[in-house]
Amino acid sequence: MTISDNVRHGIEGSIVLKQKYGTKNVYDLSLGNPEMEPPAQFRKELLRLATSADTGLHRYMPNAGYPETREAVAAQLSVDFDLSFSTNDVVMTGGAAAALNITMKTLLNPGDEMIIFAPYFGEYVNYAANYGAVLRVVTTDETFVPKIDDIEAAISDNTKVVLANSPNNPSGVVLSDEFWDQLGLLLEKKEQQYGTQIYLISDEAYRKIIYDGLKYPSPLHHYRRSIIIESHSKDLALPGERIGYVAVHPDIDQKPDLINGLVFCMRALGYVNAPAMMQQVVSFLQSVTVDIDAYQKKRDYLYKSLIDLGYQLSLPQGAFYLFPKTPIEDDVAFVQQLQQFKVITGPGTAFGAPGYFRIAYCVDDRTLEGALEGFESAAKKFGIIG
Ligand SMILES: Cc1ncc(COP(=O)(O)O)c(C=O)c1O
Known part of the structure; x- marks a missing residue:
C-alpha cells in the first residue's frame, strides 16, 4: 500500500x-473562504513593502516571528483584553491551523486526552490524531453551548487540554463570560482533585466577526492556563496568505518552557516561520478588520x-x-x-x-x-x- x-x-x-x-x-x-476582499490598507502596506528599498525582507527570521510584529500584536491584544501582553507572549504562525498544531504538539503526549465540544471544526479530529491525543467529545443541545456538568463528566486524570471555539464554526455561538467563569472554576477544581494541569486552548479564529454590538467574552479573564489561537484568515480575509498567531495568557505559569516548546514545534513540524511578508504587513493592520x-x-x-x-x-x-x-x-x-x-x-x-x-x-x-x-x-x- x-x-x-x-x-x-x-x-x-x-x-x-x-x-x-x-x-x-x-x-x-x-466553504469558509471569504469572498470579501481584504481591507484597503492591506494592499497599501503590501505595495509599500514591495516597492521599499529595504533589503533582507525575505530572509529567515526568529522562528517565533519578527519581534516588531509580535510587539504590534501584543500591543493590540493588551488593548483588546485589558491585560498586559508582551512580545514574548506571542508566536506568529501560518494561520490558526499551524497555531493549533504547534500548541497541541507542545502540550500533548500520546494518550493524553483532549476535550472538544460538538459541533466542532472537523479538522480538530485530524490535528488530535497527529499527536496521538485521545479526543473526548462533549455534545451540546440545540443552543450549542456545552453543559458544565457534561464537561465535568468528561474530565479525567488524563485530561491535558480543553479546546473551545468561540465564535463557533459551524454554529456561530459566542460563549459567554458566565460560561467561561464556570469552566475556569471547574478546571481549577479538577486540577486540584487530580493534581494535574489542564490547558484551555481557545480557538478564536473568528473573534472579531461578532454582531449586534457584542463585546467579545474572553476566557483569559477567567482562567490563567489559557492559550489563544488567532488568525487573520477571516478578520482580514487573508486565508490564502496563512497568517495568524498563538498567544499565551500573560500570567501563565512555566511561560519560558511553553514558548520554547511552541518555537521548537514550529521547526519540528516543518513550518519554520510564518510568511515573512505577511508578518510585516499585518504588523500595521492589528486594529483593522473587514x-x-x-x-x-x-x-x-x-x-x-x-x-x-x-x-x-x-x-x-x-x-x-x-x-x-x-x-x-x-x-x-x-x-x-x-x-x-x-x-x-x-x-x-x-x-x-x-x-x-x-x-x-x-x-x-x-x-x-x-x-x-x-x-x-x-x-x-x-x-x-x-
Ligand atoms: C474554527 C476554525 N479554526 C481554525 C481554522 C483554520 O484557520 P486558518 O486559515 O487561520 O488556518 C478555521 C478555518 O476555517 C476554523 O473555522
Whole structure:
C-alpha cells in the first residue's frame, strides 16, 4: 500500500463532496473562504513593502516571528483584553491551523486526552490524531453551548487540554463570560482533585466577526492556563496568505518552557516561520478588520429567509455560518438533495453534529439570493412549507 494506514483512515473518514459542478450553475455555500476582499490598507502596506528599498525582507527570521510584529500584536491584544501582553507572549504562525498544531504538539503526549465540544471544526479530529491525543467529545443541545456538568463528566486524570471555539464554526455561538467563569472554576477544581494541569486552548479564529454590538467574552479573564489561537484568515480575509498567531495568557505559569516548546514545534513540524511578508504587513493592520456590518446584513437576510421557508435555526452571534436543523434526520442525504437543487452546503455529521447542515454565507449577495430557490425547493420536498 502506497500511503500510510493513518492517512488512508483520514481520507476515508472525511466527508468530501466530490461531485463537480459548473461554477455558474451552482450556489456554493460550503466553504469558509471569504469572498470579501481584504481591507484597503492591506494592499497599501503590501505595495509599500514591495516597492521599499529595504533589503533582507525575505530572509529567515526568529522562528517565533519578527519581534516588531509580535510587539504590534501584543500591543493590540493588551488593548483588546485589558491585560498586559508582551512580545514574548506571542508566536506568529501560518494561520490558526499551524497555531493549533504547534500548541497541541507542545502540550500533548500520546494518550493524553483532549476535550472538544460538538459541533466542532472537523479538522480538530485530524490535528488530535497527529499527536496521538485521545479526543473526548462533549455534545451540546440545540443552543450549542456545552453543559458544565457534561464537561465535568468528561474530565479525567488524563485530561491535558480543553479546546473551545468561540465564535463557533459551524454554529456561530459566542460563549459567554458566565460560561467561561464556570469552566475556569471547574478546571481549577479538577486540577486540584487530580493534581494535574489542564490547558484551555481557545480557538478564536473568528473573534472579531461578532454582531449586534457584542463585546467579545474572553476566557483569559477567567482562567490563567489559557492559550489563544488567532488568525487573520477571516478578520482580514487573508486565508490564502496563512497568517495568524498563538498567544499565551500573560500570567501563565512555566511561560519560558511553553514558548520554547511552541518555537521548537514550529521547526519540528516543518513550518519554520510564518510568511515573512505577511508578518510585516499585518504588523500595521492589528486594529483593522473587514466590514463586519456587511456580514451581519448577510446573516440577517439569510436567517430571515430560511425562517420564512420553515427551517429551524438559531441566530448566530458571530462567524459567518448558519447551522439549521435538517428537515429529515439524515443530514448527509439532505445535503445531497440540496445539491440536486444546485445548492452546496456541508452536513452536520462533518462537524460532529448529525441532523444539522452548515451554510457558509461569506459569499456575494447574488449567490445568497440565488440559493434561496434551492432552499425553497428542499423545504417543499420535505414538507416544511406547503
Ligand atoms: C474554527 C476554525 N479554526 C481554525 C481554522 C483554520 O484557520 P486558518 O486559515 O487561520 O488556518 C478555521 C478555518 O476555517 C476554523 O473555522
